[in-house]
Amino acid sequence: MEGDCLACQAGVPTTRENYQYGMMLHFPNTGTGTTSYGSSHVSSDAIGCDSEHITLKMNRRHLRPRPIASSKQKMEKEKIRKTRRPFTAGFKFSVIKIAKSKGNRAAGREFGVDESIIRRWRANEELLQALPRNKKANRGKKCQHPAIEQDLVKWIRSLRVSGRDVTTMQIRMKALDLAKSREVNSFLASPNWCFRFMQRHKLSIPLMTTVGQKQPEDWEEKMVSFRGNVAKLVDNKSLSRSKVGNMDEVPLTFDASSYRATTESGDTSVKVPVTTGNENNRFTVVLSCLGDGTKLPPMVIFRRVTMPREKLPKGIVVQCNKKGWMTEELMLEWANRVWRGRPGACFSPRGALILDSMSAHTAPGVKDHFSKTLKTDLVIIPSGLTCKLQPLEGGVNHLFRTQIRTEWEKCMQEGIHSFTTSGKMCTATFADVCQWVLTAWGKVTRETIVNSFRKTVFSANIEVTESEDDVDSDDSGCDPEAPAMSLFHSESVESDFDGFSESDL
Template identity: 35%
Template sequence: MHNTRVEKNGRKTQDIIKNKMQFSAKWPKLEEQVKEFVLNHRKAGIALSTKMIIIQAVKISKELQVHDFKGTASWCQRFMKRQELRMRTRTRIAQRMPDDYEEKIINFHNFIIKQRKRKKFEIGQIGNMDEVPLTFDVPSNKTVEARGAKTVTIKTSGHEKNHYTVVLAVTADGNKLPPLVIFKRKTLPKEKIPRGIQVHVHPKGWMDEEGMKLWIRNVWKKRPGALLKKPSLLVLDSFRSHLTEPTKREFQMCKTEIAVIPGGLTSQLQPLDVCINKPFKALMREEWNKYMCDKNQHEVTNSGRMKRPGISKVCQWIKTSWDAVKEDIVIKSFKKCGISNALDGEEDELIYEDSSNESSSVHFDFEDSSEDEEFLGFPDSDF
């Protein structure tokens, strides 16, 4: 019995030594400088992600001539444990689903199936458009911070409430159409705008009837296949400017039928909301974080306060972030929402038999958008 206890104690001691060896830093000088980088940036209120830490660690390893450092995600995880760093985040309230959401989803899918059978839309002629509200400062929800910190501050230029709207559009074959950016001002900016970005202005920075006309003519009508006037289907949310009579006439002129998502169900039926907007916003935050870390890019006022990023720079962030969204995600988003799935016998059974005359309306309209959406101009906004 005594020998057994000694053997067990010996094994425990070996395990402790082994764990300590695994937990100890292989490159202590490198990690010391990386930690200093994290603490200095957090002291300045700049949000940090694990990806930014890895990029900085690789940069320092080259300066220290550490050739066997790869900067993996697992190293970053162990580094944060050793240095007692944690990810801090904020919570958000989820959108409440309508009581009859199941019935509305089925009806919407049935409408899509019927239209696809009637018009035989090509997969590249099925699209989705959505307005994404953004701000000139895009502070992250999460940041690396020392363990036990009572306050977590994030430095901005003070324009986190100064918003603009990015109009994104995609087609079911994975094509991403050029973004339209609506800035809150009365005159068009004189700055140089990157190619592939359309710019519009509005006194409140929202989409309106004029903005829809501009988007249809400069973006939707210039998509692949539009010049041949191929029949198309566009999925939209129930924001009022999408449904005005002038907007409907514009769509009819380019042989586009619209399918309007029932209010409160964009998180289930809108491809951009389901799969695309979130990674796009994350990429925008990454661009903003890079800008905040590079002091050479900052312009300051006479009093020493940081100016907001310029319109040209913001447009470049949008272009870079939009280009980085993968086409596979776009294709899967339409399938996940039940819009581009292959038509087969199983889907045919979902269609309800309707003895009444078929409506002559060219869109599936649930006139139940909320007052808040109309007031804000940003349907189902995350901001």
């Protein structure tokens, strides 16, 4: 059998080193050649070429037969081992899905991922679900005080439910209080911690989108009930669109500046636009309109005690009080000067007025005055549904505010400004503000008002009768009551009606 061994035929030298570390297996010479695993061989002079020779070599752990790999394959294999490939969370979920159905090994072969990595992904599946699908790693400092952060999140949610705002400084101060109660003295609540805390719990500080009330849970049922009540009132009283009105207050300021500004990317600070410093000097505009698109004269309430001495433009009602907001007394004043003077109210006073649930609107004295004196039924919108059932909120108020801001910007850019002795720009006059209101209210079209009524009150299943006066009426049309009411509504001081004297009687 000595001639059958290819190693013996090759004359490989026999040493102890070759025997222990050699990579040559002695197989019978079947004409297929030798299988080489290295440069060292074991000679037949020491071991022989029988079956015992092969058994001794096979028992060696490092001499087990392995497939021959070329140098190129070895380099690629080493390159794969050294290179760390990042995988997105979405890719990991795809691999986990296949691994659950076919197994870890099958998924590893299909996606070219090691089995141990798939096992680790499956063990951290819950953690991967909290990551974005395009995120490749879960880096960042881990939470060191999870109990404090959980209590802090509950505190933030409780404040937001009650409608209170929460700032980052409040978050840091509350976190220090919680850490002190738990005797955690190493906790600092730094700004960087606050940033990471908000990222971990998906918290942000966006701009305020609305200051309205929270909608009730049964808001859909209340909407259907409100529209049904309006439909019954319209049918029972045979009211046309010109007899159904809406009134709402719009709070404004003398400076209509914006909190956003266009700037170059990378600027760390954005300067506030140039204003007159009257961002907190507020006033209220009372808007009112009818269902056929008729606009009633606006009313402005300034926050002051005395009336302005300057000459004010015509077509607007001006009032003053300490708060600059609607009160019960001003509500009665608006009813007598604006609502009573609406077109057609002299000979046909019957009507309906839609109001929100403000205290000044629902006062007993106001209700009695509208029902007994003005023959008007008040329809109060349920609390929390103003944005859905108020016609002026359906699109008119937003357009009006936009036009007011446009007029303010024109005044700041094109107007001739005066300055105080300290160098501050003088604020706009009361006459200028009244003119802004008239211009902005004049740019609201009739179609916008009609569409707002149709969207909020006059739904598809409510039919409202339209008279010939509604079709042919115009804002500048003849008002039969206008000559009589002009004595009471005159804007000039000389022609104001002060009552009858004894000589007249």
